[in-house]
Amino acid sequence: MHSDRDSETTFDEDSQPNDEVMPYSDDETEDELESPLPAVEPEQNRINTEAEESREPVKKDCSWQVKANDRNFHEQPQFKKTTFLCFKKSKYAGNAIKTYKYNAITFLPLNLLEQFKRVANFYFLVLLILQTIPQITTLSWYTTLVPLLLVLGITAIKDLVDDIARHRMDNEINNRTCDVIRDGRFKTAKWKDIQVGDVIRLEKNAFVPADILLLSSSEPNSLCYVETAELDGETNLKFKMSLEVTDRYLQEESAMAEFDGLIECEEPNNRLDKFTGTLFWRSRTYPLDADKILLRGCKIRNTDFCHGVVIFAGGDTKIMKNSGKTRFKRTKIDSLMNYMVYTIFIVLILLSAGLAIGHTYWEQQIGNTSWYLYDGEDYSPPYRGFLNFWGYIIVLNTMVPISLYVSVEVIRLGQSYFINWDLQMYYPEKDTPAKARTTTLNEQLGQIHYIFSDKTGTLTQNIMAFKKCCINGQTYGESRDGSGQHQNHEEQVDFSWNMYADGKLAFCDHYLIEQIRCGKETEVRQFFFLLAICHTVMVDASDGQLNYQAASPDEGALVTAARNFGFAFLSRTQNTITISEMGIEKTYDVLAILDFNSDRKRMSVIVREPDGNIKLYCKGADTVIYERLHPVNPQRQVTQDTLDIFANETLRTLCLCYKDISHGEYEAWNKKFMEASVAASNRDEALDKVYEEIEKNLILLGATAIEDKLQDGVPETISKLAKADIKIWVLTGDKKETAENIGFSCELLTDETTICYGEDISALLQTRLENQNNKAGSNINSSQRTNEPFFQSGRNRALIITGSWLNEILLEKKKKKKKLPKLKFPRTAEEKEKQIQSKRRADANKEQQQRNFVDLACECSAVICCRVTPKQKAMVVELVKKYKKAITLAIGDGANDVNMIKSKSSIKLYCCLFWTRRHASSHVK
């Protein structure tokens, strides 16, 4: 929408960003955010380049080749890498893992080396050495040695115990067994003997020993359910599905033993949710993605057994790649302490020097002539002064509070225990006490100035309930009786007619039930049919009960609602979905699932109905759906109005739509789809493009409204935080209206608050920037910032800004990419100079603008950023950290908050429910 603008002229007033539009996808801000970081994974790049040098050019992201059942293949010289001097080693790691640090021989030297890397220990060592010099020593040698040995000993014992535990763990894990094809048969083998390319068999409830490609399983269509709790902490089951071809041909042991496919994929990396690769087998190629990969650390569930071929083993697995070194986080106290200790150390040296000079003088004046001080040595006074300098350093060593580090550690440990013991942070309903995951950040908690909070799950409970819907322009969900008359008293709808109803849905609109049951309006039925078919929910039909396993609670709520209204989702295979429609079971062929991601903000399924018609069903955020609607949509405006009403009631909305697809159209599209899905590079982009082609000219069916209740005690907490002068920034992906209403309902905004929107701020910032530029023009040296406030003080202000305005204001432009090639090849030196200058000017402008924005936002008592992408969330946190140098707290629970939470050195608070005293596990991490 605003892609055709030039980044040089950023203040075009004519093209304002649309509040409703989500900003462009995350990928474009990515380079912006990650630019200060060094190139990603240098080691991997090194391997890549090495691999490329040694063999014929292959595509860069597919340099990892795995051949099934062929160990010799991986021993070929091109897969060797130089590890140490001239020793060559296969780049494929074995599956044995090594997490321990020391062995019997290396323990003492390595551990001592590690310990003396600490400043405190090293300092004591130097003191000890000084004290062994008889001319210098002023204290007995043991005064330093004993405490040093004590500290070293205790730490060494602790390390030893830890390392022994690690040895045990490693041993236990490496000696776990699973079935591996050896000489054509499945034989039990230890995990450590598994190698890349081995075909293995896993049983129910077994842990996956390495990153493997799923070939087949006992379930139909080779589905395989896994629990990924160890990887990402999510306890819901995820399903993995093998390729159809491997599912078909690789069920028998003998077939498995003869399997000789070649897998080409990217080098090992730490992205858990990304995988691209290709399988070459029987002279055909098949695309591979993360859905076909079982990662080490997962647990096989609900599947009797499954087969797979090892792609990454041991240290190459994604989980091991992820378990990097834990970065030591420095708190403000730490840096203050460092500063103090170093200052004191310098003072000590100066003091000792001063004292030594004084001593020299005294020695000259008095000491030399004092017969009673005769010591048999014939040193000159300056030499005596020099010796005394070191003596004083030893004597005054207690001045350097080196034990402060230890004391602070102990204090923090104590604090973390007190946090764990705090009754007020104990959540009785889930029997969860608070848990401090780290002991290093405790005191930071008390210094927080800014809280960045997600909305869902933090301000709200993330327990979704289907509340209302709008079908074909008609709104349902109010309390009404069967004939559509409003009722004053709320009467729950009786779902007993529906054998699949779970009886938990509270719904008062009897009229909707009537509509469904009589089936007069096809749209009503179609609406719930769509809800029942268009999702990625897994069903677990144990002991006659349907249990839905949904990736997101919204989806779960919708599918459950459809089930209650008579459209129960019963089961799913790779290509079919079975649904009970008002008691009649029907099975639909699923031709394609166009899955959801945070950029697309929609998902679609293409199904073939039993009568042969092909239909596309789509649900998604209103903005993206409205862009793709058929121009002739009678209910468009009505639904839009309803959506606004829903948003004002702080309901979460989704739009539903469908489309008939002719066979010809489908065939044509399917061809493209197949092509895109085997694309070796940029597969995601290619797929997105293909998806885009079919998801157009949609016919609007209606909209759903889900309620996400506010957490208990949120308003009280917010008012308390406000009293403590802590600023709260809510970052959410919701619509502006929803966000604003949530703001009001949690009393972040009140009637007295003046709310500023994106356009006000943009204007303010622009005048400010112009002023600053003018000033800088008139006085070149004036680098001082104008610090006058943006607003007249006195009034309570809040800022509500959408993601697109954020980009507009912060000059995050799409065009940057377009400009890049031009920048790379300037024709003349002059041109180059010009470009550099303009770039520099733009950078300076941008920085000034960012600074101004942060200054402005910090004058407001509350800031709500709506319609922001995860990357933008992270960006906002970074901005405040950068320009305010304040301690920030990022709270969030969902996957979309990870960026924000991971942003450097802010305190992370993963929490289920955090507010006030009734809170579950608040993990400080």
Place this chain on the structure above:
Amino acid sequence: MKNKNSQGAQECPSRCPDNSAFKQQKLPAWKPKLAAPTVLSSFFTIGLFCLLMGICLILYINYSDICLNCSKLRENSSNWDKECNCTVHFTLQENMLGNVFMYYRLQNFYQNHRRYVLSRSDAQLLGQDVNVSIQNSSCEPFTTYPNGTPVAPCGAIANSMFNDSIQLFYYLNSSTAIEVPLLKSGNSWWSDKNVKFRNPTSYNLSSAFAGTTRPPYWQKPAYLLDEEDERNNGYINDDFIIWMRVSAFPTFRNLYRRLSHTNQFADGLPAGNYTFHITYNFPVTKFKGQKQVVLSTITWSGGSNLFLGIAYTVSGAVIVLAGFIITAIHLKLRKKKTYFQR
């Protein structure tokens, strides 16, 4: 809500934190609210007390001056065996009643020097085997003579012992002077005399010190320090013990004698003319030091002490000054209404 919460907490034993005073940080604690009146009043009381203490302890210090010819003589160490006597006259204006103590006072004598302080052998002074105890000490270079004979007592402290002898004479009239009776024992601490210092055991003292020699700067060996009193000889000689207790400052005084309350001196020293007869042995001019004789009585707080007096006076003054500053700040800020709000 609170009640409900704590009830819920009691019901579930599993992972619920204990509701103990320690774990919930409810242990009784003194949390003083330091308001201006209490702080200021305590400042002023403490300050005034210190000032008063200082005032009542600074007392008249009596000191003897230098006998110039003797000092000159002692500057040259080759004259060590030449005796030098010196008399100092002075007049007491009023009676010194009660216990009267005689001190010698040294100025610019660094008994606190690190090496000097360590240069002694406590084991030797306890009467243990000389050869063994000397080895583990830091008496160097006053451990042995070049020929290997151990020094008793070893170390720089013992070696530099104050060895002037001072006698006090009282003029009954202008011509007849009688010696003031002074006690030379019972001046040291009981613990020093009976615990920390002990002579080597033998049938007599001189044989106990056999095989050792006097420290180089001494005029006579240790077993001749007091030939009259066996219980005040050798290591347990009071003068020696007092000297061995090193002082913290370069200017210090050590107790030398006490007045024996007999005859005219039953109540103390009467006013009148006195003379000190001093045998000048201890050289001080080389290191720009001075020697003085001090006569002093004691007050209710012990012996008069200049340093303590100064310390009290100074700290008292500082505290009172701080009190005034705090008062000023308090009065100034109290006018502002916003102070302590928010």
